[in-house]
Amino acid sequence: MVTPYDWQENIGHRARYVESRLEGGIPVAVASIPDGILMATFRYQSSKIFEVYDRIAYSAIGIQSDIEAVRVAAVEFCHQEGYRRSEDDVTIQRVATHLSQPIKRAFGDMQSSPMVVRSLFAELGDSIEHDKVFMIDYDGDYRVWRDKFFLAGSDEAVKAMVEAVAGVDFATAKQEDALAQLREAVVKGMDPDGSKAKAGELPELIFESAIMRRDPKWTRKFHRITGPID
Numbered sequence: 749m750v751t752p753y754d755w756q757e758n759i760g761h762r763a764r765y766v767e768s769r770l771e772g773g774i775p776v777a778v779a780s781i782p783d784g785i786l787m788a789t790f791r792y793q794s795s796k797i798f799e800v801y802d803r804i805a806y807s808a809i810g811i812q813s814d815i816e817a818v819r820v821a822a823v824e825f826c827h828q829e830g831y832r833r834s835e836d837d838v839t840i841q842r843v844a845t846h847l848s849q850p851i852k853r854a855f856g857d858m859q860s861s862p863m864v865v866r867s868l869f870a871e872l873g874d875s876i877e878h879d880k881v882f883m884i885d886y887d888g889d890y891r892v893w894r895d896k897f898f899l900a901g902s903d904e905a906v907k908a909m910v911e912a913v914a915g916v917d918f919a920t921a922k923q924e925d926a927l928a929q930l931r932e933a934v935v936k937g938m939d940p941d942g943s944k945a946k947a948g949e950l951p952e953l954i955f956e957s958a959i960m961r962r963d964p965k966w967t968r969k970f971h972r973i974t975g976p977i978d
Contacts, residue, residue, distance in 0.1 A: 762855060762862050766886045769864045770901035773809025774953070775909060775937035777930040778870055779896040779918040780879040784962040784969070785870050786923065788930035790938070790953035797958045799970035801826035801838050803872040805960055809901055810865035810886070818867050818884075821847060840871035844882040844890045852888025862886060868899045872960040872969055876919055895919070900937045908940035909933040927957055927973065 776789040776796065787797050787807060796815075800806045800822045808815045825846050829838045847867075855862045867884045881897040884890040896918055898909040912933040918926055944950050957973040 758858055759856070763887070766855075766862050766864050767901070769811065770809055770866055770886070773866070773901040775898060775900040775905055775934050776807045776809065776868060777896075777898050777909060777933045777937075778807075778868065778881055779913075779921075779926055779930055780876045780894070781918050781921050781923060781926045782876065782962070783923050783959065785872050785879055785960045786926055786930060786957065787870065787959070788927060788955070788957040789934055791956050792951075792953060795956060797956055797972075799958075800843070800869065801830070802835060803960060803969050804838070804840055804843065805870045805958065805970055806867065807899065808865050808867040809899060810863070814863045814865040815867075817863070818847060818851075818865055821850070822869070840869050840880050840882050843869055844884055848884055848888040848890050850888075851884060851886065855887045866899060866901070868897060870897075870960065872962060874962070898933065898937065904940045905937040909937040912936040923959065930957070931955060 774790050776787065778785065778787050787805060789796050789807060794812065796807050798806045798819055800819070804826065806819055806822055808818060822843055825843060826838045829842065851863050854860060863886060866886055869882045871880045873879045879894060881893040882890050883893065883897065883899065896913070898906050900906045900909065913929050916929050939945050939950060959971055959973060960969045961971060
């Protein structure tokens, strides 16, 4: 017989297990600027930033198979909603509500493995004030951010990223300058205390970035940014 205490203890074990797997995830930085929503991270080979639907982009940290499962589920839901209803009905709120339920069930089901994934979805608005970022955690809970957001596997990493851009006014920043700041934030998030850099333990990674463009002249909003950013 499983008592409430046993269940709570098992939930605690699952949370610690997932958090330990997420801790080494390469952070992702997001910021709203006049030109649109910028997203930046580093990767090994496979892309980490994806277009999900018009005006909605996705990134995550965790196990690659779980990251991909969430991405596919999001794409399928968005296209089904767009077909059954209308494109205007496909919102980040509906996506988050839909995806949070299976993630929550997987976390609470002691007979199966929890999903090792922490996801972010960004939705482009007509202005900075209307941009939204939703973070869906491994337990299915989700929260909303505006202006900027840093996705990482530990509080220490997030704190380092926030401090890295302290004083930066993204609301007036040009794309190149904002992207350089986000890049620096991700670097800080990967090595909050600088110990990895000193020990030569930072891996060789590829910088990846994208923007959802706000200007109405862009029919397709999502664009990958190519070229070196120093």
